[in-house]
Amino acid sequence: MDIAIIGASGYTGGDLIRLLLTHSDADVVAATSRKEDGQSIWKMHPNLKGLCELKFSNPGIGDIEADFVFLAVPHTVAMNYAGELKEKGIKTVDLSADYRLSKEIYEKTYGVEHKAYFEAPYGLPEIHREEIRKAGFVANPGCFPTGATLAAAPLAEKANTIIFDSKTGVSGAGANPSATNQYSNVADSLKAYKWTGHRHLAEMKQEIKGLGSKAVCHFTPHLLPVNRGILTTAHILLDEPMTTEEVSETYEKFYEKEFFVRMQDPVLASVRGSNFCDIAVEAENESTRVVAVSAIDNLVKGASGQAIQNMNIMCGYKETDGLLSAPIFP
Numbered sequence: 019m020d021i022a023i024i025g026a027s028g029y030t031g032g033d034l035i036r037l038l039l040t041h042s043d044a045d046v047v048a049a050t051s052r053k054e055d056g057q058s059i060w061k062m063h064p065n066l067k068g069l070c071e072l073k074f075s076n077p078g079i080g081d082i083e084a085d086f087v088f089l090a091v092p093h094t095v096a097m098n099y100a101g102e103l104k105e106k107g108i109k110t111v112d113l114s115a116d117y118r119l120s121k122e123i124y125e126k127t128y129g130v131e132h133k134a135y136f137e138a139p140y141g142l143p144e145i146h147r148e149e150i151r152k153a154g155f156v157a158n159p160g161c162f163p164t165g166a167t168l169a170a171a172p173l174a175e176k177a178n179t180i181i182f183d184s185k186t187g188v189s190g191a192g193a194n195p196s197a198t199n200q201y202s203n204v205a206d207s208l209k210a211y212k213w214t215g216h217r218h219l220a221e222m223k224q225e226i227k228g229l230g231s232k233a234v235c236h237f238t239p240h241l242l243p244v245n246r247g248i249l250t251t252a253h254i255l256l257d258e259p260m261t262t263e264e265v266s267e268t269y270e271k272f273y274e275k276e277f278f279v280r281m282q283d284p285v286l287a288s289v290r291g292s293n294f295c296d297i298a299v300e301a302e303n304e305s306t307r308v309v310a311v312s313a314i315d316n317l318v319k320g321a322s323g324q325a326i327q328n329m330n331i332m333c334g335y336k337e338t339d340g341l342l343s344a345p346i347f348p
């Protein structure tokens with residue numbers, strides 16, 4: 019199957035190419051970039067030198083010939099491509115935020131008009147696998163909402179309040195130089211940002227509500243001086259207290275068939291480079307608080323790996339195809 023990656027010079031584009039090298043039937047035939055048109059892939063992704071001979075190109079949307087497309091461009095840009103890809107019947111996963119929310123909530127959250135809106139399944143396979151299977155276009159979830167939703171989903175129906183506290187690696191801000199990813203602003207430090215108003219809260223609310231929950235959700239992200247990874251601590255306030263044993267059993271059962279969710283001590287170093295989400299849970303004594311912690315690699319389960327997982331489901335491949343490289347530890 020021929021694959022085109024639109025926006026391949028960025029971090030998620032690079033990880034799509036890296037992961038697809040091990041896919042049994044996916045050949046990346048086009049990797050687009052405006053700035054790097056004509057340059058070898060390894061100029062932007064030096065880890066791929068010797069492994070991928072492709073050069074960046076900059077075709078018009080009408081000239082893209084592929085069986086499957088990944089949109090790895092910023093939000094508000096993806097919507098310029100989505101309509102035509104859908105019309106042409108080219109299966110697509112959009113890594114941006116453009117199709118994750120309802121039109122009304124998207125426009126309110128992002129403060130822009132959506133020029134090409136249509137509904138698309140939310141590409142979190144552990145929750146929406148059957149909708150994804152039937153879809154031609156899937157909206158890949160945000161990195162924070164992936165770790166947060168997976169951490170809280172098994173208890174969502176029993177919760178009245180969920181507070182998500184996440185620590186993210188710097189690659190979440192993309193490859194373009196900015197104040198967020200400048201070394202001297204990040205190294206040897208830790209800071210909270212967008213304390214109450216991060217745009218990903220809208221996705222968390224949508225997904226938790228979709229699980230039949232009445233819980234009020236809150237979210238604060240923190241910027242951690244590491245390249246990859248998101249550790250999310252979910253403080254889940256229940257209507258009735260549960261023991262750690264009961265909570266653990268609930269999670270084990272909820273995820274028993276999910277290869278990419280592992281119940282073990284969540285540590286960024288044990289998921290790095292992989293599509294795994296590691297989760298552990300503990301109930302507080304004499305309280306209704308349960309603490310669920312998840313760890314993902316923001317560029318893999320939080321973006322490119324999950325996008326390939328969705329492609330595999332949409333196209334009938336084994337869900338793990340291209341996603342079985344073990345995490346890099348330590």
Ligand SMILES: NC(=O)C1=CN([C@@H]2O[C@H](COP(=O)(O)OP(=O)(O)OC[C@H]3O[C@@H](n4cnc5c(N)ncnc54)[C@H](OP(=O)(O)O)[C@@H]3O)[C@@H](O)[C@H]2O)C=CC1
Nearest residue numbers: 025026027028029030051052053090091092114190192193
């Ligand atoms: N980084 C992360 O952890 C995650 C990112 N995402 C989302 O995935 C998408 C890609 O993210 P990431 O790879 O980090 O971003 P980068 O900033 O690293 O890369 C963005 C890519 O989009 C291209 N691009 C930018 N503007 C335009 C434009 N106007 N027209 C065409 N191409 C454009 C750039 O190419 P060039 O400038 O060379 O043309 C580049 O290849 C974004 O929507 C992001 O929000 C989702 C989950 C996690």
Ligand SMILES: CC(=O)N[C@@H](CCC(=O)OP(=O)(O)O)C(=O)O
Nearest residue numbers: 115160161186187188190191198
């Ligand atoms: C460190 C950092 O800046 N992280 C980004 C993560 C955004 C992201 O990648 O999510 P989308 O897919 O919705 O764009 C942020 O907090 O906005």
